[in-house]
Structure formats: C-alpha cells, structure tokens
Amino acid sequence: MSSVLKKQLLVLLxxxxxxxxxxxVESKKYMRCELTRVMVENYRFQKTLMSNWICxxxxxxxxxxxxxxxxxxxxxxxGLFQINSKDYCTEGRKxxxxxxxxxxxxxxxxxxxxxxxxxxxxxxxFKYWKGWSRYCRNTQNLPNLDVxxxxxxxxxxxxxxxx
Numbered sequence: 001m002s003s004v005l006k007k008q009l010l011v012l013l014x015x016x017x018x019x020x021x022x023x024x025v026e027s028k029k030y031m032r033c034e035l036t037r038v039m040v041e042n043y044r045f046q047k048t049l050m051s052n053w054i055c056x057x058x059x060x061x062x063x064x065x066x067x068x069x070x071x072x073x074x075x076x077x078x079g080l081f082q083i084n085s086k087d088y089c090t091e092g093r094k095x096x097x098x099x100x101x102x103x104x105x106x107x108x109x110x111x112x113x114x115x116x117x118x119x120x121x122x123x124x125x126f127k128y129w130k131g132w133s134r135y136c137r138n139t140q141n142l143p144n145l146d147v148x149x150x151x152x153x154x155x156x157x158x159x160x161x162x163x
Contacts (some may be wrong), residue, residue, distance in 0.1 A: 027066030028108040030080075033149035035063060040154045043114050047151055051142035052126055057081060058143075059131030065113070066106050079105030081117040082129065088116055097123075 030038075036054055039045040045053060060082040061067040069077045075086040085091050089102035096102075098116035105113050126132040135141055145151040 055136035056132040
C-alpha cells in the first residue's frame, strides 16, 4: 500500500470518526429511586404526586430518556415522558404547545422534558398519558416510593410552583 493511499485512508477514517462522534446523542436510563430523587430535589416535584409521575414514566418510556416511539397516526412520542409530536413539540424545529424541538426531548438533559410534562399535566392531567391511564390510575398500582426510595427523607427546594 502506497504512503499516499495510507494517508488518504487515515484522513477518511478521521473524518468518519468526527461525523459519528458529532451525531451521537447522549441518553440515560434511570433507576426508579434515582429519578425520584432528581425530580424531587432538582425539579421541585411534590412528593404527594411522585408515585404517579414515576409510574407514568416507567410505563411510558421504561425510564429511558432516549425513547422514541411511532404511533399509528404517524406522530411520534419522545423522551422520558413520551411527549407527542402532534401537539406539544415539532420535529426539526421549535414549536408545539411546549415550543420545543421534539428531538431535544430524547437526550439526557431532562429539564426541557420536565417543563413540557408539567405543562401537559397542568392542561390535561395525568390522563394525557395512556401508560398512566392504563397502569397507574388505580392508586393500588402506584409504587410505594416512601418505602423503596425513602421519599419522605428527600428535601426538595421550596417553590410556590411545585408539581
């Protein structure tokens, strides 16, 4: 193999590596108690509703921030809370009722997911999510986070707008 060909091959491999690294999306798969702690301590969720939120996320995305699912109507659900592209976000650009790009909901930064999920919950309640309606509506099915995650010991930041 000639030295020129070797150099071209190395340049091509380097470019390929840069392209692949630039497209990579960071995602996170949470554990139940880890997400509970993050939502209470960092995002000011009310402890009284945490079992509903965790049950919802477990049944919608299996606690995976990178989850994207296609629906029968050709819309998609994105991220931890499986937010739908039809109403609350727009694919490829900011838009929808949450004024967010759908693709931004499927990475490890959950702050935008949480802002949108709180908007949805305020507008439509938990019934917006099929996973909650199917599996979490009955309070007997909700996880006991006080036992499994020591929810009562968590200290949220105080805020008048807790969810």
